[in-house]
Amino acid sequence: MDYFAQQLINGLVLGSIYGLIAIGYTMVYGIVGMINFAHGDIFMIGGFIALISFLLLVSLGLTAIPLILLVVLLVAMAVTALYGWTVERIAYRPLRHSFRLAPMLSAIGMSFVLTNYSQVAQGARVKPVPPIITGGYTLHEGPEGFAVQLSNMQIMVVLVTIVLLAMFTWLVSRTRLGRDMRACEQDQTMAALLGVDVDRTISMTFVIGAALAAVAGMMYLLYYGQVDFFMGFVAGIKAFTAAVLGGIGSLPGAVLGGLAIGLIETFWSAYFSVEYKDVAAFSILIIVLIFMPTGLLGRPEVEKV
Amino acid sequence: MKSLKLIGLAFGASVALSTAAFADDLTIAVAGPMTGTESAFGRQMKNGADLAVADINAAGGVAGKKLVLDAEDDACDPKQARSVAEKIASAKIPFVAGHFCSSSSIPASEAYADGNVLQITPASTNPLFTERKLWNVARVCGRDDQQGLIAAQYIAKNFKGKNIAILNDKTTYGKGLADETKKALNKAGITEKLNESYNKGDKDFNAIVSRLKKENIDLVYVGGYHQEAGLILRQMRDQGMKTILMSGDALADKEYASITGPAGEGTLFTFGPDPRNKPSAKKIVEAFKAKGIDPEGYTLYTYAAMQVWSQAVKKAGTTDAKKVMNTIKAGKWDTVLGQLEYDAKGDIKQIDYVVYKWDAKGGYAELNANGT
Numbered sequence: 001m002d003y004f005a006q007q008l009i010n011g012l013v014l015g016s017i018y019g020l021i022a023i024g025y026t027m028v029y030g031i032v033g034m035i036n037f038a039h040g041d042i043f044m045i046g047g048f049i050a051l052i053s054f055l056l057l058v059s060l061g062l063t064a065i066p067l068i069l070l071v072v073l074l075v076a077m078a079v080t081a082l083y084g085w086t087v088e089r090i091a092y093r094p095l096r097h098s099f100r101l102a103p104m105l106s107a108i109g110m111s112f113v114l115t116n117y118s119q120v121a122q123g124a125r126v127k128p129v130p131p132i133i134t135g136g137y138t139l140h141e142g143p144e145g146f147a148v149q150l151s152n153m154q155i156m157v158v159l160v161t162i163v164l165l166a167m168f169t170w171l172v173s174r175t176r177l178g179r180d181m182r183a184c185e186q187d188q189t190m191a192a193l194l195g196v197d198v199d200r201t202i203s204m205t206f207v208i209g210a211a212l213a214a215v216a217g218m219m220y221l222l223y224y225g226q227v228d229f230f231m232g233f234v235a236g237i238k239a240f241t242a243a244v245l246g247g248i249g250s251l252p253g254a255v256l257g258g259l260a261i262g263l264i265e266t267f268w269s270a271y272f273s274v275e276y277k278d279v280a281a282f283s284i285l286i287i288v289l290i291f292m293p294t295g296l297l298g299r300p301e302v303e304k305v
Numbered sequence: 306m307k308s309l310k311l312i313g314l315a316f317g318a319s320v321a322l323s324t325a326a327f328a329d330d331l332t333i334a335v336a337g338p339m340t341g342t343e344s345a346f347g348r349q350m351k352n353g354a355d356l357a358v359a360d361i362n363a364a365g366g367v368a369g370k371k372l373v374l375d376a377e378d379d380a381c382d383p384k385q386a387r388s389v390a391e392k393i394a395s396a397k398i399p400f401v402a403g404h405f406c407s408s409s410s411i412p413a414s415e416a417y418a419d420g421n422v423l424q425i426t427p428a429s430t431n432p433l434f435t436e437r438k439l440w441n442v443a444r445v446c447g448r449d450d451q452q453g454l455i456a457a458q459y460i461a462k463n464f465k466g467k468n469i470a471i472l473n474d475k476t477t478y479g480k481g482l483a484d485e486t487k488k489a490l491n492k493a494g495i496t497e498k499l500n501e502s503y504n505k506g507d508k509d510f511n512a513i514v515s516r517l518k519k520e521n522i523d524l525v526y527v528g529g530y531h532q533e534a535g536l537i538l539r540q541m542r543d544q545g546m547k548t549i550l551m552s553g554d555a556l557a558d559k560e561y562a563s564i565t566g567p568a569g570e571g572t573l574f575t576f577g578p579d580p581r582n583k584p585s586a587k588k589i590v591e592a593f594k595a596k597g598i599d600p601e602g603y604t605l606y607t608y609a610a611m612q613v614w615s616q617a618v619k620k621a622g623t624t625d626a627k628k629v630m631n632t633i634k635a636g637k638w639d640t641v642l643g644q645l646e647y648d649a650k651g652d653i654k655q656i657d658y659v660v661y662k663w664d665a666k667g668g669y670a671e672l673n674a675n676g677t
Contacts (some may be wrong), residue, residue: 003519006544010511017509124344126532128563138545147520149544224508226564229533230342234506267513274501275475277512282522 003140007270013154015160015262017223019255020216021239022166023247024209030249031181031205037107038087040236041114042210044076045083046217047227048118051075051127054221075219077211084210087114096202111232118229123139133222154257159221164215165255168208172251181205185249190244195255245285247298256296260284308539316536319366331370331624333358333614334393335607336386336413337402337428339378342532343505345602346405350427351376352598353607354402356589357615365607367615368624374624379413380507381406386413394420399624401608405603408477414442425614427606430554435650441626443633443651445609445642447658450477452553452575453485459573460524460551461493467523470535472513474529482553483528483625498522503535514540517548527552531570534572535564543569545589549573557602562667570665573659580605586641609640 021029023045031240054073057068091110136151147166172178180201183191193196220235221227246257261281268280288296334352350566358374366372379386380478386409393401394416400423404410410429417424418441426434428446430452435442457614460469469490473483480502498520501513514537517525525541525548538550547559549571556574567574580591586605593600600608613633618624621632634647646654661669 004513006518007512010509010515014509014511038426080609086548090552119340124340126564128566136543140394146543151543220508224536225551225566226536230506231508232510235637266415266512270516274503274513274516 001051002140002148003270005140006127007147009148009150009154010270011263012259013157013223013262013265014266015242015259016158016255017216017220018242018262019234019258020161020164020219020236021235022242022254022258023164023251024212024216025240025243026246026248026251026254027168027172027212028139028205028209029243031185032092032103032202033185034092035107035248037104037205037207037236037240038091038114038187039209039213040109040232040239041111041118042080042084042087043217043220043235043239044118044227044232045114045190046076046210046214046231047079047221047231048217048229049214050126050218050221051129051227054132062305063085068208069132073215073218076214078215080214081211082209084213085203087210088206091097092206094200096172098209108153111236115217115229121298122229124227124229128220128226129221131225153223158225159254162221164212165251168212169251169296171208177204178200182206188207206281241282241285245295247295249299250295250297253295253297260296306493314505315330323471327401328393329370330377330395331367332373333611334375334377334396334398334401334403336377336379336389336393336401336409337405338381338409338546339376341380342530343381343405343439344662345373346428346562347378349600350405350607352361352605353427353600354611356592356596357608357611358393358595361611361615363405368622369617372615376443377401379404379406381410383408383412386473387416388417389555390412391420391496392420394422396651398422399626399629400614401426402431402607402614403622406414406476406478407434407481409616410434411437413479417441423614423630426611428554428603429478431477431480433477435652438650441630442631443613443647443670444601445606445613445640445645446554446651447531448655449482449553450485452491453482453487453657454489455660456486456526456551456553456575457489457493457495459575459660460490461495461527464524464536465495468521469497470501470517470520470522470525471494471497472500472525472529473502474505474526474527475502476505476529477529479554481528485528486526486528492553497526503529504597505530505535507533510537510540511544512539513522514544514546517541518544518546522548524551529676530555531561532564535561535569538572556663557661557669559601559667562663565663567665569663569667572663573672574661574663574669576661577606577657578659579640579661580609583643585643586640589641605641607640609645612640613638655673 053072091106092103133153139148141147182197184201202268242257243254243260264281265277268277335381337347337350358372362371377389390413407429410426419441420609430449432448473480551573556578558577562569593622617629617632638645660672663669
């Protein structure tokens with residue numbers, strides 16, 4: 001039972017990290033209908049910016065951890081958002097009225113550009129940070145000495161995911177910007193006729209998606225204690241899978257999909273073989289998509305005439 | 306059409322020019338992961354090769370020619386390694402020091418054999434590299450079966466009756482090393498409680514760490530690279546475990562300590578006796594330090610690979626790969642690693658692996674005979 005609880009914690013935290021990245025995927029897909037393959041790399045950039053600003057603040061002599069974290073968060077979000085905006089402006093907007101596959105290919109290209117850019121700019125070595133948020137709780141100590149551990153960092157990852165999910169659900173469903181986004185999602189031409197600035201709305205979507213990726217990148221940096229230029233690839237694929245499993249375009253779906261993949265991977269590793277955890281996760285994905293082609297919470301796509 | 310012809314002409318002219326410029330030089334190659342996740346090691350190899358070439362040239366070059374170094378990048382990817390090998394072979398380069406990853410060295414060696422290129426690896430320890438009886442391969446480092454044996458002896462002596470787990474990362478190097486260690490452990494009468502593999506590139510090992518916790522593992526042997534090993538250790542400590550981590554020569558990189566922080570203290574790994582401390586390496590180490598380079602890990606091994614080749618060329622009086630290889634296998638070579646002698650397969654006859662331990666300050670030191 002203790003073992004189960006520990007693995008449940010492991011799975012929930014891993015799933016939250018996947019979910020956090022997947023929210024960004026799903027937002028962009030929901031509005032533009034395009035899979036932004038560079039999102040994983042934007043997430044990596046976010047991790048690097050967080051690392052750089054953290055080291056800068058520490059070298060300036062700041063010691064108050066909560067203040068440092070807040071500043072790092074804001075700087076990372078702002079700078080990464082700038083990256084998101086630039087990527088959209090350079091690689092996607094000129095191709096918006098091209099054939100369907102063009103922006104997707106351009107996104108894959110952008111992903112390579114960002115990966116190699118950070119390798120050249122930051123070097124290929126893994127960039128570590130010392131543990132910043134330490135401590136935790138021993139929830140239960142079993143008779144055989146198996147202690148269930150929950151660290152403060154793990155609590156923070158799950159909390160941040162829940163808060164961001166709530167914030168962005170509110171943003172999309174209750175604000176002016178959210179209404180513009182939903183209008184663009186339904187019909188860009190019609191939205192433009194009714195006075196919605198489509199280019200601006202799409203830009204904003206990428207900016208927000210990138211800011212979200214920055215939060216995910218920072219959480220990743222704090223939790224695993226390192227970033228490297230290659231981390232966006234694997235994380236991006238897992239998060240993309242999570243978004244598809246949850247129903248791409250749906251915000252709660254992204255987090256649900258992330259949790260599902262995190263839990264499947266963890267429990268498969270816990271009770272069967274670690275070797276086949278990805279096989280298990282992707283097999284479940286296939287089964288879900290056979291019976292629910294739009295994912296767990298996705299809406300069936302209405303054919304536009 | 307006209308412009309195409311012009312381009313062709315310009316291209317032809319530039320090729321002719323570049324070959325003319327290098328007519329008196331002899332190009333040799335170093336190949337390894339200059340980019341990608343193992344690029345820290347690629348840099349060590351490049352540093353070692355650069356200085357070796359400079360020193361050999363300062364001493365008059367090889368066969369009356371100055372050496373020029375061509376550094377090639379395989380990113381530790383078998384496919385890329387193979388195409389790098391074909392490129393080197395088609396450029397008629399007679400010698401390559403490389404590659405780093407066993408999974409690169411092995412496929413590349415076949416292309417080198419076909420292209421008449423002599424290959425000495427400074428770092429690939431998988432037995433298969435020399436076991437396939439190719440004529441053109443040799444190494445200046447040891448083999449995983451030797452490394453596994455030393456690790457198993459240490460475990461059998463110091464962890465008798467304790468719970469042992471073995472993990473590997475499914476790469477040629479990692480799985481090979483874990484399998485050899487397991488074989489030697491089983492022979493010594495120790496059966497591991499858990500034998501699992503993970504994916505290289507993973508970051509989250511919490512699930513497997515909890516499993517180790519449930520089995521009360523006292524020592525986990527990791528056949529894999531330092532990044533994953535570092536994360537496994539960090540996550541073990543986060544889950545409140547005191548399990549000792551032991552691994553192979555891939556942990557001989559400062560990056561391991563920067564990933565684990567002070568928690569890395571007590572981690573064990575097997576590696577050749579630090580070449581930096583050998584009397585034969587004293588002068589070269591100082592030359593590296595004067596340039597601001599710490600010749601850690603495989604730097605000196607790459608230097609030694611270059612030394613073996615250049616000395617053998619001098620003795621054989623030719624750069625023909627087959628003749629040089631026969632000379633290498635017949636002679637004794639004085640290198641920064643000490644004197645090396647080869648068997649018919651291209652392995653060195655000296656077994657030199659010892660157990661190292663990481664300390665809290667981010668350095669590592671050889672364990673003495675008492676295991677402390």
